[in-house]
Amino acid sequence: MSSVILALDIADKRRALEIVEETKEYLHAVKIGWPVVLSAGMEIVDEVAKITEVICDFKVADIPNTTRLIVEQARRHGASGIIVHGFVGHDSLRAAIDAAGDMKVYVVAEMSHPGALDFMQPHTEGIIEMAKKEGAYGLIAPATRPERLRRIRELAGSMEILAPGVGVQGGKAREAIENGADYIIVGRSIYNSENPREAAKRLYQETL
Amino acid sequence: MSSVILALDIADKRRALEIVEETKEYLHAVKIGWPVVLSAGMEIVDEVAKITEVICDFKVADIPNTTRLIVEQARRHGASGIIVHGFVGHDSLRAAIDAAGDMKVYVVAEMSHPGALDFMQPHTEGIIEMAKKEGAYGLIAPATRPERLRRIRELAGSMEILAPGVGVQGGKAREAIENGADYIIVGRSIYNSENPREAAKRLYQETL
Numbered sequence: 001m002s003s004v005i006l007a008l009d010i011a012d013k014r015r016a017l018e019i020v021e022e023t024k025e026y027l028h029a030v031k032i033g034w035p036v037v038l039s040a041g042m043e044i045v046d047e048v049a050k051i052t053e054v055i056c057d058f059k060v061a062d063i064p065n066t067t068r069l070i071v072e073q074a075r076r077h078g079a080s081g082i083i084v085h086g087f088v089g090h091d092s093l094r095a096a097i098d099a100a101g102d103m104k105v106y107v108v109a110e111m112s113h114p115g116a117l118d119f120m121q122p123h124t125e126g127i128i129e130m131a132k133k134e135g136a137y138g139l140i141a142p143a144t145r146p147e148r149l150r151r152i153r154e155l156a157g158s159m160e161i162l163a164p165g166v167g168v169q170g171g172k173a174r175e176a177i178e179n180g181a182d183y184i185i186v187g188r189s190i191y192n193s194e195n196p197r198e199a200a201k202r203l204y205q206e207t208l
Numbered sequence: 209m210s211s212v213i214l215a216l217d218i219a220d221k222r223r224a225l226e227i228v229e230e231t232k233e234y235l236h237a238v239k240i241g242w243p244v245v246l247s248a249g250m251e252i253v254d255e256v257a258k259i260t261e262v263i264c265d266f267k268v269a270d271i272p273n274t275t276r277l278i279v280e281q282a283r284r285h286g287a288s289g290i291i292v293h294g295f296v297g298h299d300s301l302r303a304a305i306d307a308a309g310d311m312k313v314y315v316v317a318e319m320s321h322p323g324a325l326d327f328m329q330p331h332t333e334g335i336i337e338m339a340k341k342e343g344a345y346g347l348i349a350p351a352t353r354p355e356r357l358r359r360i361r362e363l364a365g366s367m368e369i370l371a372p373g374v375g376v377q378g379g380k381a382r383e384a385i386e387n388g389a390d391y392i393i394v395g396r397s398i399y400n401s402e403n404p405r406e407a408a409k410r411l412y413q414e415t416l
Binding site: 033034035037038039041042058059060061062063064066069070073085086087088089090091092093111112113114115116117118119120123126127130 | 247321331334335
C-alpha cells in the first residue's frame with residue numbers, strides 16, 4: 001500500500017499517461033489540476049482513472065451551486081477525489097460533499113506559499129472544525145511546514161491528510177509521514193527525474 | 209456603452225453562442241466559468257471572444273505558479289479578463305497580474321452566499337487594500353448586498369467594480385449601479401427568459 005500521490009502537472013497528454021504507466025505500481029493515486037485540464041481537456045481524467053485513482057485538484061472556491069456543478073463534472077469523468085477550499089464557508093463545502101457521492105472531498109486546511117499567511121492561516125483551525133462537522137473525507141496540509149502539519153494532525157481526528165510540497169518545494173517524505181500525513185504529494189521529483197519509476201519507488205520505500 | 213455582463217452558465221455550446229449573438233448589442237462582456245469550460249471545453253472562450261469580450265470566472269485560489277499557468281491559458285484562449293480570489297494572498301495575486309498581460313484581473317472582494325460570512329467577510333477591506341497595492345484592475349462585489357457594495361465602492365478608489373447576483377438571486381440592476389457598481393452581472397434573467405434579447409435590452413436601459 002503506497003503513500004505516494006503523483007502530482008501530474010504535465011500538459012502533454014501522451015507523456016503524462018506514459019509517466020502514470022511507468023510509476024503506477026508505486027502510487028496511491030494521481031492528482032490532476034486545472035493547468036493540465038485546460039491544455040489536455042477533462043479526457044485526461046477519464047484516461048488516468050482507467051489506470052489508477054484520480055484526485056482533481058480544482059481548489060473549488062465558489063458559491064454552492066457552481067461548486068456542485070464543478071464537483072459533478074469531476075465525478076462524471078471518473079475522479080475518486082476532489083480538492084476544495086474551505087474558506088468559502090460551510091454551504092459551499094456542503095454542496096461539494098452532497099454532489100460528490102462516492103468521491104472523497106478534501107478541504108484545503110493550509111497552503112504553503114508566503115501569501116497563505118496574509119489571510120488564510122489564522123483560519124486553519126476553524127476550517128478544520130467545519131470540515132469535520134460537514135463530514136469531509138480529508139484535508140490538505142503542507143509538507144513544507146512539519147510543525148503545522150503536526151498541529152493539523154492533532155486537530156484532524158480521523159480525517160485523511162494529504163501533504164503536498166514534497167521534493168523540489170522542500171518537504172521531506174519521511175518527515176511528513178511522521179508528522180501525521182497519510183499520503184505525500186510529489187510532482188517534479190518524480191516526473192522530471194531521469195527515471196520516474198525509480199524515483200517513485202524510492203519515495204514509496206521511504207514512506208513504508 | 210452597456211453596463212451589462214452576461215453570465216453564460218449554459219453547458220450547451222450551440223445554445224450558448226446563440227444567446228451571445230442574440231444579446232451582444234446590449235452587453236459589455238460575457239462571463240464564463242468552470243462548469244461551462246468543463247462541459248464545452250476552452251474553445252467556448254475562443255468562440256465567444258470572437259463576438260464580444262470574455263471574462264473567465266475561474267476564481268483562481270492557488271499557489272503563485274499554478275495561478276500563473278491558469279491565467280496564461282485564459283489569455284491564450286482570448287479572454288479579456290479573469291476573476292481570481294484575493295484570499296490566497298499577495299504573491300498569488302502578483303502572479304496573476306504578471307501573467308495577465310493586457311487582460312484585466314478582477315479580485316473577489318466579497319461573495320454573496322451565506323458561507324461567505326464564515327471566514328471571508330472580515331477580510332474584505334484587507335483584500336481590497338492588497339488588490340489596490342498590487343495593481344489589480346477591478347473587484348467583484350455582491351449586488352445582493354447594496355450596503356456592502358456601497359462600502360466596497362468607497363474603499364475601491366478608481367478600481368472597476370463588477371456586481372454579480374442581479375436578477376434571480378435578488379440583486380437589482382439600477383440599485384447596484386447607484387451603489388457603485390460599474391457593471392452588473394446577470395445570468396438566468398437573460399438566458400432563461402423567453403426573449404433573451406429583450407431581457408438584455410431592458411437591463412441595458414435600466415442601467416443607462
